[in-house]
Amino acid sequence: MSQLPIITLSRAQHRQANQILIGFKHDWVLMDVVKHLPNAKWSKTLKSWYIANNPENLKLIFSVFKGHAIINSSQLFNTPKTKVGSSKPKGKRTLTQSNRDLLNGFYRFLKGKRYSKSTVDTYSFFVADFIEFHNAKNINTLTIKEVRAFIETVFIKRHYSISSQRQFISAVKQFIIYYPDTQISNLQLTRPKKSKTLPLVLSQNEIIDLIRCTQNLKHRAIIALIYSCGLRISELINLKLTDINIDRKQLAIKNGKGRKDRYVSLAESFIPLLSNYYHTYKPKVYFVEGQSGGKYSAESIRQFLKRCCKAAEIHKPVTPHTLRHSYATHLLENGVDLRYIQELLGHAKPETTMIYTHVSRKDLLQITNPLDSALKQMGKTDKTNINVLLSRNLNR
Numbered sequence: 001m002s003q004l005p006i007i008t009l010s011r012a013q014h015r016q017a018n019q020i021l022i023g024f025k026h027d028w029v030l031m032d033v034v035k036h037l038p039n040a041k042w043s044k045t046l047k048s049w050y051i052a053n054n055p056e057n058l059k060l061i062f063s064v065f066k067g068h069a070i071i072n073s074s075q076l077f078n079t080p081k082t083k084v085g086s087s088k089p090k091g092k093r094t095l096t097q098s099n100r101d102l103l104n105g106f107y108r109f110l111k112g113k114r115y116s117k118s119t120v121d122t123y124s125f126f127v128a129d130f131i132e133f134h135n136a137k138n139i140n141t142l143t144i145k146e147v148r149a150f151i152e153t154v155f156i157k158r159h160y161s162i163s164s165q166r167q168f169i170s171a172v173k174q175f176i177i178y179y180p181d182t183q184i185s186n187l188q189l190t191r192p193k194k195s196k197t198l199p200l201v202l203s204q205n206e207i208i209d210l211i212r213c214t215q216n217l218k219h220r221a222i223i224a225l226i227y228s229c230g231l232r233i234s235e236l237i238n239l240k241l242t243d244i245n246i247d248r249k250q251l252a253i254k255n256g257k258g259r260k261d262r263y264v265s266l267a268e269s270f271i272p273l274l275s276n277y278y279h280t281y282k283p284k285v286y287f288v289e290g291q292s293g294g295k296y297s298a299e300s301i302r303q304f305l306k307r308c309c310k311a312a313e314i315h316k317p318v319t320p321h322t323l324r325h326s327y328a329t330h331l332l333e334n335g336v337d338l339r340y341i342q343e344l345l346g347h348a349k350p351e352t353t354m355i356y357t358h359v360s361r362k363d364l365l366q367i368t369n370p371l372d373s374a375l376k377q378m379g380k381t382d383k384t385n386i387n388v389l390l391s392r393n394l395n396r
Contacts, residue, residue, distance in 0.1 A: 004294070005030060007065060010075040011053060014046060018053040020076065021046060022061065024069065029292050033068050036299035037061065055122050055164050062118040067237060067295025073121050094135050095128070102139070102179065103128050109178045114259075123171035129154065130172065140181045144188040147172060166191040198358055199325035206314055207326060213312035219304050221277040222288055222296075226320055228267040230327035230345055232257060233302075233320040237295050239287040246271065253346065262346045328356045 007030070008023040022040070024030050034040055037060065040051045051057045058076075065071060095103070106127060110120040133150050134142060155165055169191045176184050202210070207227055214220040226236055235253050243252040249266040256262060266274075283289045288296040301320055309318045316322075324345070331341050342353040 004067075005069050007069045007071050008075060009058075009061065009071060009073045012046060012048075012050065014043060014050060019050040020053045020057060020061070022049040022051065029290070030065075030069060033065060033297055033299070036297060036303060037064055054158060054160065055125060055167065056161065058122060058125060059118055062121070064297060064299045066234075066298065068290070068297065071117070076121070076125070095132055096135075099131055099135070099139070103131065106175060106178050110174065113174075122167060123174060126168045126171040127175050130168075139179070141183060143183040144185055147184060147189065162192050162194065166194070199329075199355065200316060200318070200322050201329045202314070202316070202318065202322060202326045204330055206312070207323075209312045210308055210314060210318075214308045215311075216304070217277055217280055218288065219308065221273055222301060223305065223308065223323065224267075224270055224273055225287070227323040227327050228270050229264045230324045230331075231264075232324060233298050236301070236320070237286070237288065237298055240285060241283060241287060244274075244287065246274075256346045260346055260348070262343065264344055325356070328353070332356050 005024060005027050010021045010023065012019050012021050022034060022037075034049050037049075037051055037057075039057075040049055042049055051061070058073075062071060103124065107120065107124050110123055115123070130147070130150050131139065133154060134146050137146070151165060151168070154160075155168070160168075169189050172184065173186060173189055176182055176186055211220055211224055211227075214223055222236065225231065226233070229251055231239075231253070235256055238255070239251070239253070243254060244266075245252070246266075249268065249271070251264050251266060253262050253264060281289075284293065286295055290296050290300075298320075305318060305320060309316070328341055328345055331344070332338065338350065338353055338357070341356070342350055345353060347353045
């Protein structure tokens with residue numbers, strides 16, 4: 001396989017906002033991929049694609065371009081932000097050379113801990129912003145007070161999510177391990193509680209309607225496999241043909257989240273679709289590949305899934321992870337033990353799998369609703385009107 005092209009990320013002050021510039025040599029494939037970045041725009045002045053500079057967009061860039069390009073993000077943390085039409089850079093990241101060296105060392109420290117590139121860059125981004133915010137102070141004198149001031153000022157101003165704030169706290173925790181000379185107490189660093197939102201789940205009928213309304217054979221195979229095996233989108237796009245064992249009706253999920261391997265079973269009904277898809281598209285390395293070979297784009301899956309849901313008249317915000325949630329919930333409703341579901345999903349903790357007990361309808365369906373009970377009781381006492389319906393006039 002040929003060497004992937006290189007994308008360089010840098011920072012710029014453009015349209016009165018801090019932006020991430022996405023630079024690469026002219027490439028039709030990358031031109032198509034970058035258009036899948038929500039809110040990414042082309043600047044004739046900068047002669048570059050750009051997107052708002054925040055951790056969510058940084059993670060999105062790595063997700064969208066994964067398998068399509070090698071991302072060089074070193075300039076994102078060390079280069080000044082240039083403003084268009086100005087003779088000298090404004091909004092320059094004001095870091096002393098010693099602070100730059102410290103951040104470079106922290107970057108290498110995170111890589112040495114074998115964090116993913118996305119995590120390394122996100123943590124480095126947060127700590128660089130934090131140190132720049134308190135640039136006038138000696139790092140050795142920073143305390144929990146400075147951490148709170150940064151959160152109260154920067155996070156609220158930039159409208160960062162709770163998950164981003166949790167990541168920032170995690171980044172600072174790693175930084176004080178690397179550089180323990182600060183006065184920041186690890187015990188005082190507390191993450192805000194996660195939002196306790198329940199996962200969106202499709203019914204089994206909706207799943208079948210979605211698959212039926214997906215006309216493109218490749219798209220249908222992707223949707224069916226994600227649901228029938230409960231795959232994460234990253235596991236789907238990294239799945240190789242050699243990981244599929246037809247004889248054992250099994251998939252080998254290698255190097256999943258947390259660098260864990262696991263096996264999941266293939267649905268009997270999926271095998272004819274798999275055979276049809278394979279002989280039609282003839283993928284060479286990966287289960288699903290882009291037009292020019294290599295890994296398929298995660299964002300492309302999200303986009304065609306939206307279109308297929310519209311065709312199936314499913315008016316819900318469905319994502320690839322919704323299919324995984326639906327798989328787990330339907331297993332639970334079919335009586336599969338929670339411990340087995342945990343293994344099939346590749347969850348490290350049983351608490352993560354427990355969330356599906358809150359959306360499963362198996363036990364809830366056995367509970368009689370008090371409204372039904374009241375109407376039933378009314379029907380017993382009213383001999384002249386046994387079948388009481390809400391659609392009828394209940395006034396006497």
